[in-house]
Amino acid sequence: MKNENKIKSVSYAKWGYIFILPFFLSYAIFSLIPLADTIRNSFYEYYAFGLKTVGPNWTGLSNYTSLLSSDLPKYAWNTFVMWILGFVPQIVISLILASWFTDARLKLRGKQFFKVVIYLPNLIMASAFAMLFFALFSNAGPVNSILLRMGVVGEAIRFMESTLGARTLVGLMNFLMWFGNTTIMLMAAIMGINPSIFEAAELDGCTHTQKFFKITLPQIKPLLTYTLITSLIGGLQMFDVPQILTGGKGAPDRTTMTLIMYLNKHLQAKNYGIAGALSVFLFIISAILCWFVFKMNTDSDPDGSKSAAKRAKKGGKA
Amino acid sequence: MTKKRILSLALASVMALGLLSGCGSSPGGSDVAPGVEGKILNIYVWNEEFQGKFNENYPEVDRLSDDKSVAYLKDGTEVHWIINPTQDGVYQQKLDEALLKQNRVSADERVDMFLVEADYALKYIDPEADVAMPISQLGITETDIANQYQYTLEAMTTPDGEIRGLSYQATPGMLVYRRSIAKAVLGSDDPDTVAAAVADWDKFYETAEQMKAAGYYMYSGRSDTYRVYSNNVSSPWVENDKTVVVDPNMMNWVERSMEDTLEGINHKVPGQWTDEWNKDMGPDSKVFCFFLPAWGLDVCIAPNVKDTAASQDWAACPSPQSFFWGGTWLVAAQGTDNPEHVKDIMLKMTADRDILRTLAVNYGEMSNDQPLMEELAQSPDFGIELLGGQNYLGVLSEVAANIDLSNISSYDQGCVEEFQNTFGDYFNGVITLDKAKNNFEMSITERYPWLVGGGVIWP
Numbered sequence: 001m002k003n004e005n006k007i008k009s010v011s012y013a014k015w016g017y018i019f020i021l022p023f024f025l026s027y028a029i030f031s032l033i034p035l036a037d038t039i040r041n042s043f044y045e046y047y048a049f050g051l052k053t054v055g056p057n058w059t060g061l062s063n064y065t066s067l068l069s070s071d072l073p074k075y076a077w078n079t080f081v082m083w084i085l086g087f088v089p090q091i092v093i094s095l096i097l098a099s100w101f102t103d104a105r106l107k108l109r110g111k112q113f114f115k116v117v118i119y120l121p122n123l124i125m126a127s128a129f130a131m132l133f134f135a136l137f138s139n140a141g142p143v144n145s146i147l148l149r150m151g152v153v154g155e156a157i158r159f160m161e162s163t164l165g166a167r168t169l170v171g172l173m174n175f176l177m178w179f180g181n182t183t184i185m186l187m188a189a190i191m192g193i194n195p196s197i198f199e200a201a202e203l204d205g206c207t208h209t210q211k212f213f214k215i216t217l218p219q220i221k222p223l224l225t226y227t228l229i230t231s232l233i234g235g236l237q238m239f240d241v242p243q244i245l246t247g248g249k250g251a252p253d254r255t256t257m258t259l260i261m262y263l264n265k266h267l268q269a270k271n272y273g274i275a276g277a278l279s280v281f282l283f284i285i286s287a288i289l290c291w292f293v294f295k296m297n298t299d300s301d302p303d304g305s306k307s308a309a310k311r312a313k314k315g316g317k318a
Numbered sequence: 319m320t321k322k323r324i325l326s327l328a329l330a331s332v333m334a335l336g337l338l339s340g341c342g343s344s345p346g347g348s349d350v351a352p353g354v355e356g357k358i359l360n361i362y363v364w365n366e367e368f369q370g371k372f373n374e375n376y377p378e379v380d381r382l383s384d385d386k387s388v389a390y391l392k393d394g395t396e397v398h399w400i401i402n403p404t405q406d407g408v409y410q411q412k413l414d415e416a417l418l419k420q421n422r423v424s425a426d427e428r429v430d431m432f433l434v435e436a437d438y439a440l441k442y443i444d445p446e447a448d449v450a451m452p453i454s455q456l457g458i459t460e461t462d463i464a465n466q467y468q469y470t471l472e473a474m475t476t477p478d479g480e481i482r483g484l485s486y487q488a489t490p491g492m493l494v495y496r497r498s499i500a501k502a503v504l505g506s507d508d509p510d511t512v513a514a515a516v517a518d519w520d521k522f523y524e525t526a527e528q529m530k531a532a533g534y535y536m537y538s539g540r541s542d543t544y545r546v547y548s549n550n551v552s553s554p555w556v557e558n559d560k561t562v563v564v565d566p567n568m569m570n571w572v573e574r575s576m577e578d579t580l581e582g583i584n585h586k587v588p589g590q591w592t593d594e595w596n597k598d599m600g601p602d603s604k605v606f607c608f609f610l611p612a613w614g615l616d617v618c619i620a621p622n623v624k625d626t627a628a629s630q631d632w633a634a635c636p637s638p639q640s641f642f643w644g645g646t647w648l649v650a651a652q653g654t655d656n657p658e659h660v661k662d663i664m665l666k667m668t669a670d671r672d673i674l675r676t677l678a679v680n681y682g683e684m685s686n687d688q689p690l691m692e693e694l695a696q697s698p699d700f701g702i703e704l705l706g707g708q709n710y711l712g713v714l715s716e717v718a719a720n721i722d723l724s725n726i727s728s729y730d731q732g733c734v735e736e737f738q739n740t741f742g743d744y745f746n747g748v749i750t751l752d753k754a755k756n757n758f759e760m761s762i763t764e765r766y767p768w769l770v771g772g773g774v775i776w777p
Contacts, residue, residue: 047767050728051414051447054768071760139587140594161588161746248406249739252748253757268407271767 035283042276047269055273063277071254072262072281078167078250079258082242083235085171090179091227097179098186099212104195118180126177130244133173134160160246163255170242170256174235182227189223190216222296229293233286239264356425356655359397362416362432364409367617368646369399371486371681375673376666395659405591407731407765410438417449417651425655431663434483436473436645441728443474443482443649451650452480456661463669465687473723474647483647484668486677487613488684488691490717491545491641492634494619495607497706500633503532503606509708513635516607522638526583535605538598539587540575540745541738542609547571548734549641554727560772562733562762569777572741572751579745588742601626611643612684612714615704620682623704630703634710640717684714691715729766736761 042063044056097118101111108114121129136143137159144156159165193216201211217224239260242250248264250257259282266275363369373379373389380392389397402412416429434442443450453463463471463481467488474483493516497507504515504525515525526536537543551565578584585605587594598605599622610618615632623629648668650660666673674685678694682702685691694700695715701707740761744754759774 048414049768050441050444051417051449135593138593140597158746161748163748251739252743252746253753265764266767268411269765269767271764274767 038276038279040276041272042280044273044276046273046276047271059273063273064280067274067277067281072259072278074254075257075259075262078255079236079238082167082170082174082238082256082258083232085167086174086178087228087231087235089171090175090182090231091224093175094179094182094186097183098190099216101183102187102190104198115180115184118183120180121176122178122181124177126173126240127244129173129177130241133169134245137165137169161252163252166242166246166252166256169245170238173241173245174238177241178231178234182231185223185227186220189220193219225296226293229289229296233289233293236282236286236289355395355658356428356430357395358426359391359395359430359656359659360400360426360428361397362400362402362409362413362429364402364404364433364435366399366401367613368433368486368648369401371677372397372663372667375676376663378662378666391659395656404435404731406735410441410731413442420449420651420653428653428655429651430654430656431660432649432651434647434649435731436489436642436723436726437731437734438728439473439483439647440726443476444728445476445478445480449652450482451652451654451657452482453484453650453664454480456650456657456664458484458661458665462665465671465689466669467686467688467718467721469718469721469723470645470647470686473645473726483649484664485645485647485686486668486674486683487646488686488714488718488721489611489613489642489645490684490714490721491549491609491611491637491643492710492713492717493607493637494610494615494632494634494705496605496628497631497633498628499529499534499604499606503528503534507633509633509635509713512633516635516638519638523583526578529606530581530583533604535585536578536583537607537609538585538595538605539589540571540579540584540742541587541590541595542584543575544571544734544738545643546609546637546639546641547574549643550639551725554725555729555733556727556766556769557772559768562729562759562769562772562774564774564776566777568737572744575741576745586745588746589738596622599623601628609637609641609643612682612710613644615682615702615710620704630706632705633708634705634713636713636717640720642717642721642723678711682710684711684718688718691718732762732765736765 041056043058043060045059045062046055046057047053100106100108101115135141138144139156139158139160143159144153147153148156157165159169197215197219198211201215206214237260238258242256242258243261243264246256248261250261259278263275263278263282266278361369369386373382373386376389378391378393379397380390382389387399391397400412400416402409413429413432417432420428432442441447463484466484470485470488471481474481474485476482493512495512500507500512504511506512514521516522522536529536547567547570551567553563553565555562555565557563575584579586585594585598587598589595597603599608599619601623608614608619619632623631648664650657650664654660668674668686671687671690674687674690675694677683678685678691679700682704691711692715695709695711697709700709700711702710736758740757741754743749743757744751749757755774755776762774763770
């Protein structure tokens with residue numbers, strides 16, 4: 001009797017847990033514990049003093065208050081501006097390219113080739129890309145010598161020494177690196193639209209522009225939002241491009257200093273307290289943004305029928 | 319998201335590489351037994367300058383690995399070089415990490431020797447930090463180093479009376495100018511004539527006006543004159559590890575640099591070691607002079623004019639105000655498993671007259687042997703090709719004898735970098751002087767967190 005019972009209660013569920021255990025273990029070791037440690041450090045005065053270490057001494061929220069009184073908002077603004085400078089052209093160009101590449105009527109040749117080419121900049125390491133731009137646009141670099149030789153400018157343009165120049169270069173690089181990736185994502189979204197909708201529209205005499213604005217755009221809206229938010233999270237972590245381009249200085253006058261570059265400055269000084277507090281700020285902002293993505297991905301009303309019903313109800317009442 | 323994924327991939331591959339390279343090192347790294355030397359000698363450096371001089375001149379070097387990264391000594395010991403750039407404190411960061419785990423790693427992985435510059439030497443030779451071994455402990459006596467320039471020893475002497483580092487060079491500064499431009503503007507390229515034309519700052523700026531009128535630039539950029547001012551300050555950068563004191567002479571530099579930038583006396587080059595700076599030393603440049611120590615001839619100018627019309631178009635004369643720049647000291651790391659090798663390298667490279675003579679003749683180096691330098695200064699045979707055969711040692715001997723390192727501090731590198739960076743925006747016309755001062759206060763406390771409460775005192 002006893003034996004029979006035992007056999008009956010054998011559960012295979014434990015194998016499931018065992019198989020997913022490695023992930024949770026490595027997640028705990030490499031992500032969760034460091035995360036908790038970062039939060040803990042943010043409440044301490046803890047930095048390297050030459051070869052010695054000061055702290056950790058409990059200081060409560062003083063790291064947070066000193067950060068809030070620093071130029072943190074300015075660095076957040078810089079990050080945002082440089083992200084916008086890259087994102088706007090990126091989404092516009094990507095939309096145009098994606099709708100061209102997927103248009104059955106436009107018989108573009110060499111589509112595959114172009115898809116590869118526009119994706120290529122993404123394969124180069126960001127730091128190498130920034131080094132390249134640094135060399136190209138330096139005061140004595142090739143871009144300036146071409147402009148000088150063609151007589152476009154009388155004197156070399158000092159790109160990195162003006163806020164506009166440096167920020168534009170960062171935006172340009174982010175655009176070049178990411179528009180291929182976005183194009184391919186948008187193409188996937190457009191190809192997911194039922195072709196019969198386009199056919200019906202064409203039969204009704206719909207123009208190209210109308211097709212794009214009235215059918216394509218509304219249909220890919222969820223993916224556009226997804227691209228926006230993920231790009232925003234990526235933009236929040238902008239680091240390597242401006243870091244390498246300005247040699248970590250965020251020149252001129254710290255107008256290209258991003259949040260992570262600022263974090264890096266504290267990490268270089270081994271100032272774990274302030275760096276921890278800054279990381280917590282970033283964590284909170286990222287968490288809010290991630291919440292939006294999560295909300296979107298678990299949409300309870302994917303085809304808009306519920307909200308339409310709601311509107312209709314409201315309309316009926318009014 | 320994709321960004322994140324790529325980053326994690328990159329990190330993973332770095333880790334994998336790390337694991338692989340870990341396999342390469344021999345597992346037989348046992349702990350130090352007295353008298354038995356380790357098989358691997360690790361030397362921390364920031365560029366390939368000393369490595370090259372070592373490989374070519376240290377008599378025990380048997381052969382090099384194919385990529386020249388490892389030198390095999392005759393007794394089979396491998397010399398490994400760990401190179402990290404000075405800029406942004408990267409070298410110090412990596413060296414700190416290595417020194418702090420010195421006691422926890424196997425003997426073959428320990429730092430055996432590291433090099434330091436005047437800008438941060440004090441941080442490492444501090445007896446309290448206890449990372450640098452006194453040379454007396456290695457068995458180097460005062461008679462071994464009797465010929466070295468006194469200042470190179472004084473700078474490395476700690477309050478406990480011990481010397482913790484030796485240098486192979488003396489680094490007094492001089493004014494290195496282009497003969498062709500001197501001929502065109504001053505009528506003569508003779509060092510004495512030019513020396514008279516730049517005898518003091520007033521004369522220097524009279525000449526600068528002439529250069530400007532003739533379409534030349536007097537010097538390359540504000541960083542070039544920085545050392546001339548920063549070496550002539552009256553106190554160290556930081557007081558009691560608490561308060562930053564900006565010397566009046568530093569503000570003189572700011573004022574003068576701004577004027578020169580606006581007037582077009584300098585070529586507006588934003589910093590040293592940049593592409594533009596190198597081009598200014600090249601054959602097609604209109605820049606008249608550079609402020610350099612002897613090592614600058616071989617390290618800075620020579621690579622830019624090699625095999626060009628300007629390869630011998632240079633000469634040297636005294637600077638309007640004396641200065642020094644740099645200086646590399648060899649330091650034995652506490653906890654080394656190769657004390658005998660380290661001792662021998664330090665002695666051979668910094669006190670062996672034959673090697674020091676070779677360094678002077680082949681590299682234009684001002685070697686750390688006062689009698690030898692004085693002898694060479696008189697010798698008609700000693701001339702540097704780059705300088706058109708000029709014997710520049712006469713220019714430097716007097717300056718070398720008077721170098722005073724009493725105002726250096728362990729903060730110098732940070733202050734040099736941050737001061738030049740923040741005021742760079744001011745010279746470029748992006749911000750006001752007050753904003754630049756603010757930015758400096760902010761940057762310096764970011765770099766040295768313990769200075770937060772102390773404030774910055776401006777003259």
